[in-house]
Amino acid sequence: MIPNMLRSLVRGPATRRYPDQVREPFAGSRGELVNRIEGCVFCGVCARRCPSQCLRVTRDKEAGLGAWEYDQSACVFCGQCVEHCPTGCLEQLGTWAPASEHKSRVLLRAGLKVRDRAENRGGEGEQGPAEADETGFRG
Numbered sequence: 001m002i003p004n005m006l007r008s009l010v011r012g013p014a015t016r017r018y019p020d021q022v023r024e025p026f027a028g029s030r031g032e033l034v035n036r037i038e039g040c041v042f043c044g045v046c047a048r049r050c051p052s053q054c055l056r057v058t059r060d061k062e063a064g065l066g067a068w069e070y071d072q073s074a075c076v077f078c079g080q081c082v083e084h085c086p087t088g089c090l091e092q093l094g095t096w097a098p099a100s101e102h103k104s105r106v107l108l109r110a111g112l113k114v115r116d117r118a119e120n121r122g123g124e125g126e127q128g129p130a131e132a133d134e135t136g137f138r139g
């Protein structure tokens, strides 16, 4: 114990005053999850692979819209969704969202119509128009 105390006196404490002092992330760290919704085909693979059930993917063919919903508070940042996404539109950044006392949910929507016509033809086709919004909620 005394060597540790002496070391701390000379070098300073081993801990940081988070969030005032934030350490640079390690290379390859699995941080914030982002979805480039323009590339999403709303297949639902990410939601099925997610072990913490924090993803929900819905397709409304009548409205021509798909929705990708992400509960950040429940995510364990395992990277399963990124690994299995067939289009590569999911990515984990090396950074982390700031600490918050509130739960937050991300909701992204994009059009399905052009994409679905392309699927019916068995081809690739353009993306539908994309819109995005982020909503917060208290849990």
Ligand code: SF4
Pocket (backbone or CB within 6 Å): 035, 039, 040, 041, 042, 043, 044, 045, 046, 047, 057, 068, 084, 085, 086, 087, 088, 089, 090
């Ligand atoms: S796996 Fe990828 S393409 Fe499929 S719904 Fe999830 S984010 Fe979209």
Ligand code: SF4
Pocket (backbone or CB within 6 Å): 033, 046, 049, 050, 051, 052, 053, 054, 055, 074, 075, 076, 077, 078, 079, 080, 081, 082
């Ligand atoms: S990183 Fe893991 S826990 Fe988070 S949304 Fe993806 S599959 Fe789910």
